[in-house]
Amino acid sequence: MARQSRQKRVTILDVAKDAKVSFAAVSKVLRNAYGVSDALREKVNISIKKLGYTPNTAARAMRGRTFVVGVIFPDMRNPFFADILAGISSALERTQYESVQGIARHSTEPSLVQSMIDMQMDGLILVGTTATSKALSAVGQKKPTAVIGHHLPDTKSVDTVNNDxxxxxxxxxxxxxxxxxxxxxxxxxxxxxxxxxxxxxxxxxxxxxxxxxxxxxxxxxxxxxxxxxxxxxxxxxxxxxxxxxxxxxxxxxxxxxxxxxxxxxxxxxxxxxxxxxxxxxxxxxxxxxxxxxxxxGEQLGLQAARLLIERIEGRSKCEHFLVHPRxxxxxxxxxxxxxx
The missing domain is CATH 3.40.50.2300 (Response regulator)
Incomplete structure (x- = not known):
């Protein structure tokens, strides 16, 4: 019996041909590059959906960017964390970035952080961490990192988002x-x-x-x-x-x-x-x-995602965002x- 051929993976070139635009144009849309018109973005996204194109994370990593960020929670028993995740998801919705969640309760935060770094994720959001300032600064020196719920002293390596x-x-x-x-x-x-x-x-x-x-x-x-x-x-x-x-x-x-x-x-x-x-x-x-x-919680998540993407895109100055409670x-x- 003849061996069934494996389905060919849809590439950026396939999307470009279907949308009748250049390879570079598709790449700009996928990178959410500055100057992309709404008409071009819509045209490319229609072809992406039609062909079922999904980014090749490994290939992206070889080019220096995976467009994946890791989010680590201490656990998910606290319903407040769901609010934070909703804010992160909302902020990423109009970008090319996707998030992957890890639960420290099922592992340990340091091991999850290292795993996400090894998978070449572009950045990390740590929620409710109890790590020391020194440990968090070390993480920030390896990957762009935003921390929710940890009042750090001023540092150049980690952005923070906190309630007062x-x-x-x-x-x-x-x-x-x-x-x-x-x-x-x-x-x-x-x-x-x-x-x-x-x-x-x-x-x-x-x-x-x-x-x-x-x-x-x-x-x-x-x-x-x-x-x-x-x-x-x-x-x-x-x-x-x-x-x-x-x-x-x-x-x-x-x-x-x-x-x-x-x-x-x-x-x-x-x-x-x-x-x-x-x-x-x-x-x-x-x-x-x-x-x-x-x-x-949604505001905390949204601001953390915003700061992280800014850091990934090249901002070097540290920022600390504070939410005023009521x-x-x-x-x-x-x-x-x-x-x-």
Whole structure:
């Protein structure tokens, strides 16, 4: 029986012939080069879709560019990371760049970084990393790198995109004090090099001191383990001097605190108020109605992708983009008179 011939791979030359344009014109469209008209781009894209052309990543790498960027998340249990990914995808939509995601929870961040470098990806976006500034700077010297959620000192090798996390802590305490709460505890993340968490804690402490509540300052640190979050929440609400409000470092934790409190017969917010951080889509569900700090995950992702592409395209000066947060008040922290 005759061996079935392998289907011939569609090339840029095939696209050029079909679109009746030059090889160079197709190449410019694929590179999103400056000066390409909308008419030419549409003509080439029609032929690309018609022929089913896909870029040869290996060949691109040999020419010095793969048009692929790697995005590394610590895990995907936190719904906020989905917002960030949506922002990255939106920013890349009108470019020739594509993204590949890696989850550090299933491997390790250093091994994922090295794998992406070995695959000759053009750049990296690291989300929620706990690596040291020195380690991140070393990565940035190898590949263009943008970091989301890590307040680095000024460096020439890594761009950063952050929420103003100290302001976040201040906003939460200010809101709770205005609502009449005084025994405000922060349920924080137990992590090393977590400058995002450190700054939220700093904002919480500063605002508590400013409100004359320094004696009530209490920070409880737990891991992201659901079991540990539940244990910590039960311990807090079972105390004789139970706090009247808990500020959680992320919505994922805050929603679990609400579940534990309600299962123990407590009323939210009359017996205890709960505030989260990130303002994910679950906050607005009626059964949750969770007060949260909005730091716009999509904006963070969009800006990180923008900075990374600029760096890949040749920008050498380091940039640090800062998002200013806002507090979205809902039923979980609003006194009855405030809701009325």
């Amino acid at each position: 996390d100290e302001i976040s802590g201040r906003l939460v305490v200010r809101h709770l004090v205005e609502q009449g709460y005084r025994k405000i505890v922060m349920l924080s993340l137990d992590t090393e090099n977590g400058t995002v968490i450190e700054r939220r804690e700093a904002g919480y402490r500063s605002e508590m001191e400013g409100a004359g509540l320094e004696g009530a300052i209490k920070v409880v640190r737990v891991s992201q383990s659901l079991r540990e979050i539940q244990v910590a929440a039960k311990a807090l609400i079972s105390r004789q001097d139970r706090p009247d409000a808990i500020f959680c470092w992320t919505d994922f934790v805050a929603l679990e605190v609400i579940s534990v409190a309600q299962a123990s017969g407590l009323n939210i917010p009359d017996d205890i108020a709960v505030v989260g951080h990130d303002n994910t889509i679950y906050c607005d569900f009626h059964q949750n109605s969770l007060t949260s700090v909005d730091q716009s 507090l979205v008040a809902r039923r979980s922290s609003l006194r009855a008179e405030s809701v009325a």
